Amino acid sequence: MKWNWGTGIVLGMAGFMSFILYLVITMSTDTRYSHDLVTEEYYAKEMVYQNEIDAETNTNNLLEKVLSKKVAEGWLITFPEELNPALINGKVFLYRPSNQKLDFEFQIDISSSHLLIPGDNLIAGRWNIIIDWTYEGKTYMYKEEIVY
Numbered sequence: 001m002k003w004n005w006g007t008g009i010v011l012g013m014a015g016f017m018s019f020i021l022y023l024v025i026t027m028s029t030d031t032r033y034s035h036d037l038v039t040e041e042y043y044a045k046e047m048v049y050q051n052e053i054d055a056e057t058n059t060n061n062l063l064e065k066v067l068s069k070k071v072a073e074g075w076l077i078t079f080p081e082e083l084n085p086a087l088i089n090g091k092v093f094l095y096r097p098s099n100q101k102l103d104f105e106f107q108i109d110i111s112s113s114h115l116l117i118p119g120d121n122l123i124a125g126r127w128n129i130i131i132d133w134t135y136e137g138k139t140y141m142y143k144e145e146i147v148y
Contacts, residue, residue: 040093
């Protein structure tokens with residue numbers, strides 16, 4: 001059999017297709033390359049998205065803004081002074097984009113306008129904070145991407 005440019009092109013294409021097929025199979029079956037979706041129930045989450053928009057609008061319409069900053073003890077969130085802390089009911093959800101196992105959630109239980117997320121619960125890196133609360137029958141939501 002004589003090797004000519006046509007045979008070389010066919011063998012080159014077959015080699016390239018084999019390489020791509022190998023990569024696709026490896027990435028699909030190897031657990032080291034497994035990545036989670038942002039959320040498992042994304043269709044259900046889409047249905048309540050308008051409620052989130054309304055809650056964020058309520059938060060933006062407050063006279064003072066929700067403030068957050070890194071402190072020595074962890075991450076400090078300050079609610080507006082116009083809100084009575086005893087009437088705030090809700091939860092704080094911390095989402096770690098790089099590792100779903102680090103996500104955690106807790107109830108808001110404050111006696112002053114300050115909420116401290118302890119630093120021992122947070123590891124260095126990017127976090128998404130979602131605070132969802134009700135105050136006098138009105139829903140509020142605060143979202144922020146932080147780097148701890």
